[in-house]
Amino acid sequence: MSITASGIRRAAPAAAQGGHIVVRGLTKRYGALSVFEGVDLDVAEREIVALVGPSGCGKTTLLRCVDGLIPAEGAVLVDGEIVREPRPGIAMVFQHFGLFPWKTVYDNVAYGLRMAGVESAEIARRVPQFISLVGLAGFEKAYPYQLSGGMQQRCGLARALAVDPRVLLMDEPFAAVDAQTREILQFELLRIWERQPTTMLFVTHSIEEAVLMGDRVVVLKGRPSRIHEDITVDLPRPRSRATFTLPRFAELRERVWSTLMSEAKKAEFQVGP
Amino acid sequence: MRRETLKRHAPFVLSLIVGAAAWEIVGRHTSVAFMAPLSDTLARLWQLTRSGELPRQALSSAALFVTGLALAIVVGMPLGLLMARLKWLREALDVYVMVLYATPMVALIPFILSLMGFGFAPKVLVVFLFAVFPILYNTIEGARSIKPELIEVARSYRSREWALWREVMVPYTLPYTMTGIRQAIGRALVGMIAAEFFLSATGLGQLIMTATQSFDTAAVFAAILVIVAAGVGLMRLGRMLEARFAQWRT
Structure with missing residues (x-):
């Protein structure tokens, strides 16, 4: 469950910096x-x-x-x-995880990207990277109810990180x-x-x-x-x-x-x- | 292994045998005007199938059933979702849904007859009215039970209204709608026969009526047997689909 060497590689292209909150x-x-x-x-x-x-x-x-x-x-x-x-x-990670129970880990992580209108080839490239970044490689097809709380929040985190937030x-x-x-x-x-x-x-x-x-x-x-x-x-x-x-x-x-x-x-x- | 399967299904199989035997015995000791024994019924069923009469009428009934049920699904599900999503619409229509759900639809048939006559359309309307309310009702109940947190997650990810329907409301509600459809199947069969009895006589309804008039009791039971088999089969199919769409629920 730890971060793998491949997962540690920068999963996203250089983030558009910014993110100054007032x-x-x-x-x-x-x-x-x-x-x-x-x-x-x-x-x-x-x-x-x-x-x-x-x-x-x-x-x-x-x-x-x-x-x-x-x-x-x-x-x-x-x-x-x-x-x-x-x-x-701006992406939020929720206390209640906020995963969609009818979506697999893969589809939950892809959700934010799809809502942002990212094209499907890019989604297919990025989702596995973020799944392995949070240590969920191998659980792509699992549904939330099949995961422990910790794993569910890893999924929630991957969903937020995948949209490359400021x-x-x-x-x-x-x-x-x-x-x-x-x-x-x-x-x-x-x-x-x-x-x-x-x-x-x-x-x-x-x-x-x-x-x-x-x-x-x-x-x-x-x-x-x-x-x-x-x-x-x-x-x-x-x-x-x-x-x-x-x-x-x-x-x-x-x-x-x-x-x-x-x-x-x-x-x-x-x-x- | 085989022994155990046998043991498990024993009560079911035994009950079927007892039921069939009872039917046969009672049928043989009752006037042909009221009851035909199982053997005669099956023989008549075979005869009617061979002659093409039964398949032709069954197909005609099936067309009516499928059209009415399909319309009920196409109207019931989106309307239910819309009523769950829009409070004012729900408050405006709720009373009508409840009243119509509770109305014995058979009572409306004369009214539909005088309004629309004897064609295919009024019969479809009858099947539709029988079937639509359980679908509508279950969809509303289902869609209203979506956790507000999940709607908020969708908003946080800037979901558009259409995407909210496609990604959240429809997949969440589908198992509930399937429950409604399963209930609707039984009601639609009743509606189908009622429409064929009271509007222009066609299909299995016509077969039953003409057979009754000529005291062909075996044919009546044969037609009923077909309807029952179709009903049981469809409900099973409904249950399978329900389980398929509810996979994600523990």
């Missing part, structure tokens, strides 16, 4: 209830920003706004263009898989990113994951939530299992932890809305 004054309300308010966020090209926050703080909602799936007040720009609906070059939006991508698989997938994603650095907005509720993946960790909290802290993660890349053992990793983890927990406690004992 969020300004983003506010999402459902009726009288504000989920988040006045969110300003910049993600540079090839940067990974991890977004953490207590459950219910609107991390996923924010991500869906950036993808253009739901409207919000304020502005989201990617490479200077306002996002009002899903745009090309921006990857990761919605708690490894939250639904077991702990060991999660770790394996984290390092595989890091290795894929090293091969082809892509801008990533990475929502997670795991502090370790946020510090491991991110160049920055942005903490969203409060009710309605705002960006509370923006912590730069100055850990060296490429990151690996050894990163966990660095004293600096522990420091950063503690810092994110204390920022989050002070709020979590307050929220837990808060009365009323």
Whole structure:
């Protein structure tokens, strides 16, 4: 299940670089209830920003706004263009995997390319490359129900990567898989990113994951939530299992932890809305 | 191995033998006007087949059945998907679907007769009305159970409406529609015979009616046997197709 030598080869032609995300004054309300308010966020090209926050703080909602799936007040720009609906070059990886159960692994990975209008010869060339990039070679004809959760998310990842995105939006991508698989997938994603650095907005509720993946960790909290802290993660890349053992990793983890927990406690004992 | 197969199918085979024996015995001890024994029925079936009468009438019925059912599928499936996709359309038409699904269609036949007369078209309409509602109903129910997450995935990948139908709605809903079609097959057979009885008499319906009038009970049972065999066979085929399209469901 690890990345094979052939899979590691750059699977896509040089990505059209770009992928600069700018969020300004983003506010999402459902009726009288504000989920988040006045969110300003910049993600540079090839940067990974991890977004953490207590459950219910609107991390996923924010991500869906950036993808253009739901409207919000304020502005989201990617490479200077306002996002009002899903745009090309922005791909999302879902917590629930979002695979089509009636499609095989091959057809699921091909889906994004087909929707983007890529010609079939090109699809036939690229799909196997991305399937082997995520370590699913040999499972092309399998249906999602025949795969473990980890393998399903590998497929979801391949589908997103195959469209050669400028921006990857990761919605708690490894939250639904077991702990060991999660770790394996984290390092595989890091290795894929090293091969082809892509801008990533990475929502997670795991502090370790946020510090491991991110160049920055942005903490969203409060009710309605705002960006509370923006912590730069100055850990060296490429990151690996050894990163966990660095004293600096522990420091950063503690810092994110204390920022989050002070709020979590307050929220837990808060009365009323 | 063979023993076990034998054992497994024993209740089924035994039940068939008992049923056939009962038919034969009761048939022999009942007036020919009401009942013909199995042996006479099979003999008459062979006779009618040899003479070409039965194949000709069966073909005529089949044309009616296939046309009506095909129309029901062609209308029922897209309309069902459309009603699942468009809330206002669903809310507007839901009541009619429910009312018509519950209506005994036979009661509408005189009305169709006075409206459209005796041709092929009114009979097709009867078969269509018998068959369309289970297809429509199951398609709506199926399409409405698509997870909204999957629709969102499609949107995230910038799917156009047509691609959403082709890639998501139709493949997801097909097993449900097949269930509807399987139910529709039984109803369409009833509709076919009803149309042949009450509108212009043709096909197996005509064969049954003329045979009844001349007290040819064996021919009546022979025709019924053909219809039953066709019904059972078609339902089996429907079930096979259903399983084929539902492969991806665990």
